Amino acid sequence: MKAIGLMSGTSADGVDAALVEIKGKGLGCKVNLLSFKKFPFPEGLQKLIHKASTPEYGRVDLICHLNFLIGELFAGAAIGVIKKTGYKMEDIDVIGSHGQTIYHIPESRKISGDITGIPSTLQIGEPSIIAERTGVMTVADFRARDMAAGGLGAPLTPFAHYLLFKGGDTGKAVNNIGGISNLTFIPAGGGLDNLVAFDTGPGNMLIDSIVNIITKGKMSYDNDGKIALKGKICERLLEKLMAHPFIKKNPPKSTGREEFGYNEALNIFRITKIYRLSDEDIVATVTGFTAKSIAESYHRFILNKHHLSEIIICGGGAENPAIIKMIKNYMKPIKVNTSDRYGFPPEAIEAIAFAILGYATVIGIPSNLPQVTGAGKKVVIGKIIKGKGQ
Structure with missing residues (x-):
């Protein structure tokens, strides 16, 4: 089976697209990456998406x-993504589209007066258009079914992490650092039911926002971690940031822009005035928050129960040397590598994951993990829009 995965993360800067070939059946299948491309959004669209994602x-x-x-x-x-690969759309069996998250509310909260909203989520990027333009069966809106079954709707990628990185005689973890960071721990010889996975807290999101604030919109991210590498972590401020309630919360847990978005970055920036930090020190400290909150998650929730020999970093954060350097320092002597070592570009993993999730949906395999999301049962996730002639 050939599948395409489409993903736009919380940075909302474009679409990651992956073409994969899946050989074999079910959990014993092998996944080969055939093509991966990034498609930047038109200028100005990122700001519109962020605007749409803000209640105000x-x-x-x-x-x-x-x-x-x-x-x-x-x-x-x-x-x-299939151009110059030799394949045509007629060769593709399924497209799995995550869409663009606009808002994610994993727990109940009051809406107005006596009305309390139930857990909910909204991803946009109309799948009917994808199916119509490509003629290919499209699976989308993956998170809603898990939430309907009592789960948080996230993280969903652990199922794919398992298929991509299972095997070996030692415990390993896959750590995706996108806007939010999430880890998947795969015990030696363990199956899907033995995985431990959850969101650890901020990934690139806070760093991107703080850089945007400091540079007054001239920069949207810390390219190659250059700003952070020039600065020094303010340990007093870092300790304050690490007191965030989400960091101490026990899994299963999920978070997003609602807790670690632009508004939180503004709050942090205001606090930095007390410490009289340079711009470089501010970025270094916020980068340290991402790295230390990741490390804290391993020390609190994994290493106290399991043996861990390697952390495999993927996502955009794998391209930030400052984050990698800090994680290695906090996690000594555990090995920290990027997914390149396994033949998968770090930025391709999430798109690959949604190709796999689309595949699982069409063959009827449940791909949510109740011990990860808190759902009451395993369910087949995603909604299917049939393609041409189907």
Whole structure:
């Protein structure tokens, strides 16, 4: 089976598209990456998505427009990723699309007066457009079914992490550092039911936001960690950041822009005035928060029960030398490598994961993990939009 995975993370800067070949059946299958490409969003779209994701500024008409516009861009990415591969759309069996998260509410909260909202989530990027433009069966809206079954709707990638990295005689962890960081621990010889996985806290999101604030919008991220590497971590501020309630919370747990987005970065920036830090020190400290919160998750929730020999880093954070350097320092003597070592580019893993999740849906395999999301049972996740002639 050949599958395409489409992903746009919390940075909302474009679509990651992966074409994979899946050989074999079920949990014994092997996944080969055939093509991976990044498709940047048009200028200005990132700001619109972030605006739509903010309760103070999001509008229903904007979200309505973006749903279809992003669907077109995702469809274009699916078509674009197979160019020059020798394959045609007729060769593709399924497209798995994560879509673009607008808002994620994993726990109940009051909406207004006596009305309490139930856990909910919203990803946009209309899958009907993807199926119509490509002619390929498209699976999307993966998180909703897990939440309907009582789960947090995240993280969902551990199922794919297991298929990609299972095996070996030692325990290993896959740590995706996107906007949010999440880990998947795979015990030696363990199966899906033995995985431990959860969101650890901020990934690149806070770093990107703080850089944007400091540079007054001239920069949107710390390229190659250069700013952080020039600075020094303020341990007093880092200790304050590490007191965030989410860091101490026991798994299963999930978080997002609602806790570690631009507003949190603004709060942190205001606090830095007390410490009279340079811009470089601020970025170094926020980068340290990402690294130390990741390390704290291993020390609190993994190493107290399991043997861990290696951490495999993937996602955009794998391209930030400052984050990697800090994680290695906090996790000594455990080996820290990137997924390149296993033949998968770090930035391709999440797109590959949604190709795998789409595959699991069409063959009827449950791919949520109740011990990870807190769902009451295993369920087949995702909604299917049939393609041409299906």
